[in-house]
Amino acid sequence: xxxxxxxxxxxxxxxxxxxxxxxxxxxxxxxxxxxxxxxxxxxxxxxxxxxxxxxxxxxxxxxxxxxxxxxxxxxxxxxxxxxxxxxxxxxxxxxxxxxxxxxxxxxxxxxxxxxx
Numbered sequence: 001x002x003x004x005x006x007x008x009x010x011x012x013x014x015x016x017x018x019x020x021x022x023x024x025x026x027x028x029x030x031x032x033x034x035x036x037x038x039x040x041x042x043x044x045x046x047x048x049x050x051x052x053x054x055x056x057x058x059x060x061x062x063x064x065x066x067x068x069x070x071x072x073x074x075x076x077x078x079x080x081x082x083x084x085x086x087x088x089x090x091x092x093x094x095x096x097x098x099x100x101x102x103x104x105x106x107x108x109x110x111x112x113x114x115x116x
Contacts, residue, residue, distance in 0.1 A: 011070060011080050014091050017098035030056055030109070049113035057106055064102070 016022065034052045037043065043051075069081040070088070080088055090096040 011088060012072070014088055017089060017102065023098075023101055026105070030105075045116070046113070049116055053106070053109045053113040056109060060102070060106070 030052065033055060034048065037048045037051050037055075038045075040048070064086045065084050068084050086099075090098060
C-alpha cells in the first residue's frame with residue numbers, strides 16, 4: 001500500500017527524464033553552472049568551459065552510475081535497490097530518446113570545451 005504517492009508508476013525513476021520540460025531544465029542547469037563559473041575572477045573562458053565539462057561529467061557519473069536504488073519506497077519488492085539510475089531509466093530499454101540525449105550532451109560539452 002502506497003500512502004501519499006500521486007504517481008502511477010511502480011518506480012518513478014524509470015520515467016523522470018521523459019517528464020515534461022526535463023531536457024530543457026537539464027540544459028538550463030548546465031548553462032547556469034557555466035554562468036556561475038564565469039563569475040569567478042581571473043578564470044578564462046576556456047578554463048570555465050573545462051570546469052563546466054568536468055563538474056557536469058563528475059556529477060552525472062555519481063548520480064547516474066554509482067548511486068543505487070530509489071530515493072523513495074517503491075512497491076517493486078526491492079528490484080530497484082540493486083540498480084543504478086541509468087539501469088532503471090526507461091525500464092532498462094536501450095537506445096531510447098532520453099538515453100541518447102544523456103549520451104550526446106557530454107559529447108557536445110567536450111567539443112565546446114575543446115574548441116571554443
